[in-house]
Amino acid sequence: MKSTDAVLVLLLLIPALLNFYAPYYNMVNPTLGGLPFFWWFQIALLVIVVPFYLAFTYIQKHNETTESQGGTTS
DSSP states (O other): OHHHHHHHHHHHHHHHHHHHOOOHOOOOOOTTTTTHHHHHEEEEHHHHHHHHEEEEEEHHHHHHHHHTTTTTOO
């Protein structure tokens, strides 16, 4: 496995694990603007996770471009 592949896996795995570990954030208090913690944590997680997916997309496209030009990535 190339080092960029490991980075790509981590970029997708970290946010997924945060989202799937619901017992950590499945609670009502503290509330924010009338929303229970569960809901506003989900919204905040969405904002936090977007850069991970954007980085994944950028690296993936960069790898595809490099490979199509005949170069190798390390």
